[in-house]
Amino acid sequence: MATSTKTRVAVNGYGVIGKRVAEAVTRQDDMILAGVCDVTTDWRLHIAAERGYRLFGATPDSAAAMRTAGLAIRGGLDDLLAVSDIIVDCTPKKIAAQNITTYRRQGVKFILQGGEKHEVTGHSFVAEANFASAVGRDATRVVSCNTTSMVRTLTALKQAGLLRKARGTLLRRATDPWESHLGGIMNTLVPEPNIPSHQGPDAQSVDPELDVVTMAVKVPETLGHLHYWSVELTRPVGKDDILDAFRTSSRIALIRMDSGLSALNAVKEWIADLGRPHGDLYEVALWEDMLTVQGNELFYAYMVDNxxxxxxxxxxxIRALTGMEKNASASIEKTNKALGIGISPTGRGAGGNAHL
Structure with a gap:
C-alpha cells in the first residue's frame, strides 16, 4: 500500500483511455499520479510533459527515442512500478496480457481494460454491480465500454427485482474519432459474425446471473455507440417504475428527445457545453421519452461514449483493489464528485435524476 495517505497510481499506455485515466487520477483527493509510461514520442507525450506528469519509457528503445525527442524520461517501466502501488494498463489489446508478468514480479496490483480476456485476471469489474468482490484483489479487468453500459442498466433493473432476460442490438462506432483518418468503414455496415456477440458473455463475466444476448453491427461513425434493448420483466409494471429503477444509478443520465437531444451528435454537443474534459460522457445517456413498456416487456435505447x-x-x-475504500457507494460518490458526474446544465443533480 501507499507510504502516504494517497495511493500512487501508474498508467501504462497514454492513448485514448490512458490519458483520461491519468487526468481522472489527478482529480482524486486520495490518489497521486506516479507517472505515465509509453512507447511513443508524439504530441500526446509532449502534452503530458507540459502537465507535469512524470514520463517513463516502456522499453529501452522507446526511452531512448523519447529522450531524443526532447522528453525528460525518469526511467523504464520497472522504475515506474518501484514508485507505484497500482498500475492501470491502457496499452493496446493483447499487449497488457504480456505485461502482467512484470507487474506480478514487482508485486504491484494492476487493472486491465476490456480488450483483454476475463481469464487473464479472473475478475471483471463494474462498480455498481460487483465492487465488493474486487476489494483487496491483486488484479481486475474493467470491462469494455459497451459491456459497462449493459451491466449498469441491467443491474438497475435487476436490483429493482424487474429483470428476467434481456436482448440487445448494438450499433458500434467504427473506430476512435482521432484515428478515423487511418481506418474505419465508409458507406457500409459490418455485422459482427457471431450471435451472441461477445458483449453478452462479457457481461456475464461480471454477473453470471444475467440472462442476456447481444447482436452487434459496426456503423460508419465515430461519436459513440447506440444500443437498443428488449427486456422481459418479472412482472407487468408502469413506465414510472422503470424510470425509478434507472434513477437509482448515478451513472445513467435520463435524457429526452423532445429537448433537442435527438441524436448522438447532439448529446456530444450537450456534454461539451457542460465543460467536461474532452467532451466526455461518463454516463449512459438513456432516452426516457423513447422508453416504452408493454405489459411485462420493456424497450429502450441509449448512447455510450466509448x-x-x-x-x-x-x-x-483502484479504490477497491487497494482497499482505500471498501464501500461501493462511498467510492462511487467520491468519483462522481471529482469528475462532475451528476451535474446538469441547470446546476441540479443529473446522473439518474437528469431530465434533459
Missing part, C-alpha cells in the same frame, strides 16, 4: 464510460469505473477499481 472513450469515457470506463473512466469512473477504473477509478473505483
Amino acid at each position: 472513450q469515457a464510460i470506463v473512466i469512473p469505473e477504473t477509478i473505483d477499481a
Whole structure:
C-alpha cells in the first residue's frame, strides 16, 4: 500500500483511455499520479510533459527515442512500478496480457481494460454491480465500454427485482474519432459474425446471473455507440417504475428527445457545453421519452461514449483493489464528485435524476 495517505497510481499506455485515466487520477483527493509510461514520442507525450506528469519509457528503445525527442524520461517501466502501488494498463489489446508478468514480479496490483480476456485476471469489474468482490484483489479487468453500459442498466433493473432476460442490438462506432483518418468503414455496415456477440458473455463475466444476448453491427461513425434493448420483466409494471429503477444509478443520465437531444451528435454537443474534459460522457445517456413498456416487456435505447464510460469505473477499481475504500457507494460518490458526474446544465443533480 501507499507510504502516504494517497495511493500512487501508474498508467501504462497514454492513448485514448490512458490519458483520461491519468487526468481522472489527478482529480482524486486520495490518489497521486506516479507517472505515465509509453512507447511513443508524439504530441500526446509532449502534452503530458507540459502537465507535469512524470514520463517513463516502456522499453529501452522507446526511452531512448523519447529522450531524443526532447522528453525528460525518469526511467523504464520497472522504475515506474518501484514508485507505484497500482498500475492501470491502457496499452493496446493483447499487449497488457504480456505485461502482467512484470507487474506480478514487482508485486504491484494492476487493472486491465476490456480488450483483454476475463481469464487473464479472473475478475471483471463494474462498480455498481460487483465492487465488493474486487476489494483487496491483486488484479481486475474493467470491462469494455459497451459491456459497462449493459451491466449498469441491467443491474438497475435487476436490483429493482424487474429483470428476467434481456436482448440487445448494438450499433458500434467504427473506430476512435482521432484515428478515423487511418481506418474505419465508409458507406457500409459490418455485422459482427457471431450471435451472441461477445458483449453478452462479457457481461456475464461480471454477473453470471444475467440472462442476456447481444447482436452487434459496426456503423460508419465515430461519436459513440447506440444500443437498443428488449427486456422481459418479472412482472407487468408502469413506465414510472422503470424510470425509478434507472434513477437509482448515478451513472445513467435520463435524457429526452423532445429537448433537442435527438441524436448522438447532439448529446456530444450537450456534454461539451457542460465543460467536461474532452467532451466526455461518463454516463449512459438513456432516452426516457423513447422508453416504452408493454405489459411485462420493456424497450429502450441509449448512447455510450466509448472513450469515457470506463473512466469512473477504473477509478473505483483502484479504490477497491487497494482497499482505500471498501464501500461501493462511498467510492462511487467520491468519483462522481471529482469528475462532475451528476451535474446538469441547470446546476441540479443529473446522473439518474437528469431530465434533459
